[in-house]
Amino acid sequence: MDPAARLGPAQIDVVAQLAVSTLLLGGIYALIAVGLTLIFGIMRVVNFAHGEFLMLGMYLAFFAFTLRGVDPYLVLIIAIPIFYLVGLFVYVLVMRGVIHASHNVQIFTTVGLSTALQNIALVMWTGDFRIIRPWESSVVLRAAGTAFNLAQVVAFAVAVALTVALMAFMKWTHTGRVMRATAQDRDAATLMGIDTDRVYRLTFAIGIACVGAAGVLVSPLYAAYPQAGLQFVTLAYVVVVLGGLGDMAGAMLGSLIVAAVEVGGSYIFGAAWKEVFYFLLFIGVLVFRPAGLLGQRGAETLGA
Amino acid sequence: MLRLEAVDAFYGDVQALFGISLEVPAGGIFALVGANAAGKTTTLRVVSGLVAPRHGRVVFDGRDLARVPAAQRVELGIVQVPEGRRLFPFMTVTENLLLGAHAVRARAERDATLRYVYRLFPVLEERAAQLAGSLSGGEQQMCAIGRALMARPRLLMLDEPTLGLAPVLVGRIFETVRTINADGVTVLLVEQNVRQALTLATHACVLESGKLVLEGAGRALLVDERLKRAYLGL
Ligand SMILES: Nc1ncnc2c1ncn2[C@@H]1O[C@H](COP(=O)(O)OP(=O)(O)OP(=O)(O)O)[C@@H](O)[C@H]1O
Ligand SMILES: [Mg+2]
Numbered sequence: 355m356d357p358a359a360r361l362g363p364a365q366i367d368v369v370a371q372l373a374v375s376t377l378l379l380g381g382i383y384a385l386i387a388v389g390l391t392l393i394f395g396i397m398r399v400v401n402f403a404h405g406e407f408l409m410l411g412m413y414l415a416f417f418a419f420t421l422r423g424v425d426p427y428l429v430l431i432i433a434i435p436i437f438y439l440v441g442l443f444v445y446v447l448v449m450r451g452v453i454h455a456s457h458n459v460q461i462f463t464t465v466g467l468s469t470a471l472q473n474i475a476l477v478m479w480t481g482d483f484r485i486i487r488p489w490e491s492s493v494v495l496r497a498a499g500t501a502f503n504l505a506q507v508v509a510f511a512v513a514v515a516l517t518v519a520l521m522a523f524m525k526w527t528h529t530g531r532v533m534r535a536t537a538q539d540r541d542a543a544t545l546m547g548i549d550t551d552r553v554y555r556l557t558f559a560i561g562i563a564c565v566g567a568a569g570v571l572v573s574p575l576y577a578a579y580p581q582a583g584l585q586f587v588t589l590a591y592v593v594v595v596l597g598g599l600g601d602m603a604g605a606m607l608g609s610l611i612v613a614a615v616e617v618g619g620s621y622i623f624g625a626a627w628k629e630v631f632y633f634l635l636f637i638g639v640l641v642f643r644p645a646g647l648l649g650q651r652g653a654e655t656l657g658a
Numbered sequence: 659m660l661r662l663e664a665v666d667a668f669y670g671d672v673q674a675l676f677g678i679s680l681e682v683p684a685g686g687i688f689a690l691v692g693a694n695a696a697g698k699t700t701t702l703r704v705v706s707g708l709v710a711p712r713h714g715r716v717v718f719d720g721r722d723l724a725r726v727p728a729a730q731r732v733e734l735g736i737v738q739v740p741e742g743r744r745l746f747p748f749m750t751v752t753e754n755l756l757l758g759a760h761a762v763r764a765r766a767e768r769d770a771t772l773r774y775v776y777r778l779f780p781v782l783e784e785r786a787a788q789l790a791g792s793l794s795g796g797e798q799q800m801c802a803i804g805r806a807l808m809a810r811p812r813l814l815m816l817d818e819p820t821l822g823l824a825p826v827l828v829g830r831i832f833e834t835v836r837t838i839n840a841d842g843v844t845v846l847l848v849e850q851n852v853r854q855a856l857t858l859a860t861h862a863c864v865l866e867s868g869k870l871v872l873e874g875a876g877r878a879l880l881v882d883e884r885l886k887r888a889y890l891g892l
Contacts, residue, residue, distance in 0.1 A: 405689050528756070535746045542744040547732030547761040575864055588837060 356406020367499025372617050374500045380613035381510035382572060384517045385587055385606040387566035387593035392520070395600025396537040397453060402464040404590065405583025406471035407437065407562050412578035413479060419486045419573075427508065428487055430570045437566025441559030453554055468583075475580040483577035491574040505574035512571055513552020516564060521602050533557060537600070588629070589616070592636045608646075613633070638650045659684035659844055660705065660736075660813055665714035667697075667704050674700040676868045682813070682861070687835065687845040689855040692865035698848040699741050701865070702815045705846070706738040707731050718813070721779040732761045732823040735812030735846070741848075742755060747791030751782055751801055754790045759765060760810025765811060769877040776836060796827040807843075814838065815846040832858055891892065 390404050414433055418424040442615065444467070452463045493504035524530035534545045536553040544550055568586075593612050597604025612632060619631040639646070659764030659787050660682040667675040675697045682688045690698050699845060703709040707728030716723045718734060726734070730795055755775060759768040776783040779800040790801055799819055806814060816835065820828040834855055839845050851854035856862055864885060872885060879885050 531753055531757055538746040538748055539744055541708060544728045545738050545740060546757050547729050549729045
């Protein structure tokens with residue numbers, strides 16, 4: 355007999371609830387990680403400022419809601435083009451100069467960018483936790499012995515739709531092919547008439563648009579504050595390494611695994627332990643499958 | 659069609675080309691031969707724009723290319739098949755070919771050019787869905803040439819297209835070069851198979867340690883005493 359039916363509609367089936375929570379969380383993590391892995395896969399740059407763009411997305415949703423009463427899901431529509439432009443701007447201003455520099459220079463640059471953005475946020479908006487409660491965060495849905503709120507479901511659905519759209523874009527459009535080609539052999543791409551600087555600009559802008567959108571999507575669920583990006587981005591690194599650097603399908607899988615570890619670990623041992631589990635997982639992957647769970651082929655595969 | 663005027667090129671502090679001047683006339687096959695490290699690849703890279711000359715000029719159709727970035731030169735019809743093929747290994751044969759037609763000028767005629775390439779290399783059509791990295795050496799070379807043809811070159815530069823291929827394939831590649839040229843494409847060919855290259859070429863020159871040491875009609879060089887001694891082992 356169906357356990358949910360036995361327990362009655364108001365009861366919670368623990369296993370089903372954990373599974374659904376994992377799925378919902380995993381979808382959001384995927385959208386954060388996919389931009390990071392895209393930027394790494396094509397530009398060979400680890401964007402340590404990735405979380406700060408998530409934070410900016412959260413603030414955008416916060417101010418749009420509190421000052422203008424605009425629902426986060428409407429904000430999402432303008433947030434994607436806005437963060438795309440932010441990405442272009444940051445690329446031209448900051449990243450272009452270091453794209454062919456050594457890894458050390460790149461790390462200093464993106465860590466510096468991260469610190470700068472956090473401090474700008476701190477100065478402009480203080481360190482207060484900013485929380486919004488639009489209607490969708492108080493609508494509770496129940497199904498098959500599980501309960502979750504509408505904001506989680508929408509965040510999951512939109513995140514998965516955007517992630518899948520990006521993967522399809524990379525695989526089947528001419529521009530996606532051009533981006534993968536640039537990642538695999540930059541000189542050969544140039545010899546085909548591909549403007550590789552344009553490819554990097556586009557890549558960075560798309561990655562930032564994804565994470566900015568993720569920031570808006572999580573705004574009904576998490577507080578915005580200057581370091582809000584950090585909590586997500588640490589796990590995004592774990593996801594990216596799990597999935598294989600530059601591998602977008604791997605990032606989807608990695609997101610689910612990280613979400614499962616977080617949800618299961620928090621349930622059994624308490625929420626305080628979750629970061630310990632991430633890093634055990636992280637170290638485990640680096641030791642046993644440094645190329646990522648999905649394979650040996652390395653970052654160059656990018657959507658192949 | 660293409661003229662190099664006293665080109666000096668460097669990698670860092672190391673000079674690779676010393677005052678190279680040469681003229682590639684439209685419509686022919688121009689062979690560039692020379693020993694290893696003579697500067698053949700560097701010469702092609704100067705023309706395609708991957709290496710900027712420190713002195714001298716590269717002129718294409720009367721236009722100085724100094725301010726034309728490499729990617730833009732493809733738009734003018736200058737297309738290089740790099741040494742070692744340099745396919746996109748994790749992409750399929752079709753994807754590689756389609757990427758060849760990235761230039762605006764080539765994109766409009768993409769489907770027709772693809773049919774032309776498949777007619778020239780039927781094996782590429784059979785292997786269409788296979789990853790380029792998993793092709794045999796000969797197939798990879800055909801794919802690399804096919805990819806370059808997709809860009810609708812006016813000047814096709816081939817860098818050692820027969821390197822590492824079995825003799826029967828070497829013959830096939832030379833045959834294909836002749837066909838491509840007959841279809842109206844000017845060819846600049848870098849080759850180690852000096853005898854075959856000079857037999858095919860309408861014009862040729864010999865590079866030695868970054869300097870141009872001999873120049874002339876292809877078959878004339880074939881009987882040149884200095885060249886015979888240095889490269890043909892006669
Ligand atoms: N990327 C590079 N960095 C530094 N030096 C280089 C580089 N590429 C070539 N060189 C040097 O420039 C000179 C000319 O090299 P180039 O590749 O043009 O020769 P080549 O005639 O094509 O030789 P091969 O027949 O071996 O392909 C050589 O001395 C080589 O060592
Ligand atoms: Mg060479």
